[in-house]
Amino acid sequence: MDKAGYSFEKLSESIYVCASEDHRFGTDAFLLTDFTNYKRNDLVCELGTGCGIISLIMSRENAPRQIYAVDIQENAIEQLKLGIEKSNLTNIVPVCADLKVLWDEAPLGKCSLVVCNPPYKAANAGIESVLTSQRIARHEILCDINDVCRAANRLLKFGGRLCMCNRPERLGDVIVAMKANDIEPKMLRFVSNTPSQAPWLFLIEGKKGSKPYMKVAPQLYMQGENGYSDEVKRIYKIN
DSSP, rough: OOOOEEEEESSSSSSSEEEEESSSSOOHHHHHHHEEEEHOOOOOEESSSSHHHHHHHHTTOOOSSSSEEEEEEOEEEEEEHHHHHHHOSEEEEEEEEEEETTOOTTTTTTTTEEEOOOOOBOTTTTTOSSHHHHHHHHHHSSOOOHHHHHHHHHHHEEEEEEEEOOOOGHHHHHHHHHHHHHHEEEEEEEESSSSSSSOEEEEEEEEEESSSOOOOOOOOSSSEEEEEEHHHHHHTTOO
């Protein structure tokens, strides 16, 4: 770890993410990235990128042709730029912008995929972190779910997809926000540690301009008989 408090964590033989106390990442980023089923020809926008973890995971293999990685916090974009530089990537475009406003020359109506790991807690819900960066990442202080869906609506082309994750108690809020912004929920998947435990996360995909019809995918279990489940090992790329 250097004097700025940054550390580089290896995502593959050539891809690194720059992490810090302000901007870190967790399991949900890997699960959401896999859930998006992104393609090489996708034009992607990651909203609230933080250290850029989702954009960088996507760049490990079959990288989308271009990813706009957006965050309102300058220190997050600085970390992302360091990760891009160390990984020698050219497909990620770091953007320091407010997703409620977006930015000049944003690819409005052109993206095939928007992905977001949003703040899970409402502005006044739960114990807020002391660190401002962590508060912004965990609580709806600078944006809420409706802001994310509104931005996604502006960025997506017709039939483009929005993929998000959140805590199960926010499922109703997410569905309402998607529908209010012409993004129809099409796929839902819950994540729990074991079959006997309640889900701690859900993954959801919506399509812009689509007709109502939502599938519920089989539940994803984190644990198997000997540690991680086979599916999680595949997602993490554990041999």
